Amino acid sequence: MQRQVALIKQSLFDQGYLDEQFMELEELQDDANPNFVEEVSALYFKDSARLINNIDQALERGSFDFNRLDSYMHQFKGSSTSIGASKVKAECTKFREYCRAGNAEGCLRTFHQLKKEHSTLRKKLEHYFQLARQAGPKETARRPK
Amino acid sequence: MSKVETKMSKQTKPTETKKKLNVLIVDDDAINRTLHARIINQIGGVSKTAGNGEEAVILHRDGNASFDLILMDKEMPERDGASATKKLREMKVTSMIIGVTTLADNEEERAAFMEAGLNHCLAKPLSKENLLPLINHLLDA
Numbered sequence: 001m002q003r004q005v006a007l008i009k010q011s012l013f014d015q016g017y018l019d020e021q022f023m024e025l026e027e028l029q030d031d032a033n034p035n036f037v038e039e040v041s042a043l044y045f046k047d048s049a050r051l052i053n054n055i056d057q058a059l060e061r062g063s064f065d066f067n068r069l070d071s072y073m074h075q076f077k078g079s080s081t082s083i084g085a086s087k088v089k090a091e092c093t094k095f096r097e098y099c100r101a102g103n104a105e106g107c108l109r110t111f112h113q114l115k116k117e118h119s120t121l122r123k124k125l126e127h128y129f130q131l132a133r134q135a136g137p138k139e140t141a142r143r144p145k
Numbered sequence: 146m147s148k149v150e151t152k153m154s155k156q157t158k159p160t161e162t163k164k165k166l167n168v169l170i171v172d173d174d175a176i177n178r179t180l181h182a183r184i185i186n187q188i189g190g191v192s193k194t195a196g197n198g199e200e201a202v203i204l205h206r207d208g209n210a211s212f213d214l215i216l217m218d219k220e221m222p223e224r225d226g227a228s229a230t231k232k233l234r235e236m237k238v239t240s241m242i243i244g245v246t247t248l249a250d251n252e253e254e255r256a257a258f259m260e261a262g263l264n265h266c267l268a269k270p271l272s273k274e275n276l277l278p279l280i281n282h283l284l285d286a
Contacts, residue, residue, distance in 0.1 A: 024272050028183045036183060044176055074220065078247070079176045082270050 001135040008128050017121050021084030038129045044083045045122050051076045052115060059108060069107065070099040087117040159277065161189035163284045167211065168192040171201045171229065172218040172245070181216055181245075181271055188277050190214075197221040198229025205238055214280065215242045216271070219250065219258055227261040234262035241283050243276075245269050 012018045022037075029036040055072050058065065077092035091114035098106030168190050170181045178194045185192040193212075195201040198221050204210045215233070219226040230242055244258045244266040255266050264283055267275055 021270055024270065025180070027273070028180070028187060030187075033183070040176060040179055043179060047175055075174065078174050078269075081247075082174070082176045082180055 001131070005128070005132050005135045008124075008131065012124060012128065016086055017117075017124060019084045019086040021081065023084075025084065038132075040083060041125055041129070044079055044085070047079055048076060048088075048118060052118065055111060059111065064102075064104045064107065066099040066102055066107075070096055073099065085118075085121055088114060088121060091117055159281060162277065162280050164213075166190035166213040166280070169195060169201060169204070169210075169212040169215045169240070171195045171198060171215060171221070171226070173197050173221040174218070177218065177245075177269065184271060184273055184276060188273060188280070198224030198226055198232075201229050202232050202236075205233060205236055210238075212240045215240050216245055217242055217263070218245045218269075219247070219254075227258050230258075230261040230263055241280075243267055243279065243283075245271065 013022075025037045025040055051072055055069060055076075058069055058072070073092050073095050077089055077096065080089040080092055091110055095107055095110040095114060098104075098110055166185070166189070168185045170178050170185070170192050172178050172181065172194070173196055178196075182192045182194060190213075193204075195204060198217070200223075201215065201217070202224065215238075217226040217230055221229075224232075226244055230244070233240075233242070241264045242262065244255075244261075244263040246255055246258065246266055246268050248268050250258075250268070259266055265279060267279065
């Protein structure tokens with residue numbers, strides 16, 4: 001089962017969902033803090049759900065306050081970077097570029113994609129952590145090239 | 146100890162700071178506060194957190210705060226990192242202050258942040274690998 005866990009984790013790197021920052025999080029995990037990565041992930045998804053809700057509400061109002069939207073996305077990008085959420089981070093970057101260009105349609109399109117990537121990552125990580133808990137002490141996957 | 150073992154022990158990188166540090170982590174992002182606190186813990190320090198620059202200033206207002214190191218995020222609501230650093234220096238706070246920037250910040254923005262009174266700047270995400278040698282270098286200075 002540990003091998004299965006390691007393979008799942010490796011696939012998250014290989015498919016570009018996670019980057020090396022996730023490995024940095026794992027290095028902060030030890031016997032005294034055995035669930036650190038899962039706890040930080042949970043914090044990220046709780047915080048990012050709030051940001052997604054804020055952005056959703058701002059977009060639904062119809063009047064595009066690009067400065068406010070950019071500010072929300074700055075936060076979102078920051079926390080996505082900290083956890084190694086590579087695809088989500090990339091969509092955050094695109095969204096901010098559309099904000100700076102004042103491109104409402106681009107913002108809407110990118111935000112839709114961002115929510116998809118975010119949701120996919122959440123499901124994959126939840127599955128990974130669930131299996132990891134069942135398997136016991138985690139293996140460390142090799143660093144992505 | 147053999148010559149080889151002596152050489153290897155000299156080359157071993159430190160895993161903790163040269164002295165136990167009391168650190169203030171100033172960042173509006175809860176994940177960064179958690180991460181940075183964990184890094185500080187792993188390199189042998191203890192930490193307290195503040196959610197923005199204004200909270201950091203308020204902590205020092207009564208003159209009893211005593212931090213060896215402040216990790217100061219640049220972009221924060223209420224009071225940003227540059228303003229908080231400038232204010233703390235005006236209040237005669239002598240803690241080491243390391244500014245935490247992003248890769249998107251350009252040279253001018255980093256220079257302006259340094260001008261506020263930082264000892265150094267680092268781009269996030271922070272790691273033991275980039276923070277520990279810098280802290281030990283600043284402790285030596």
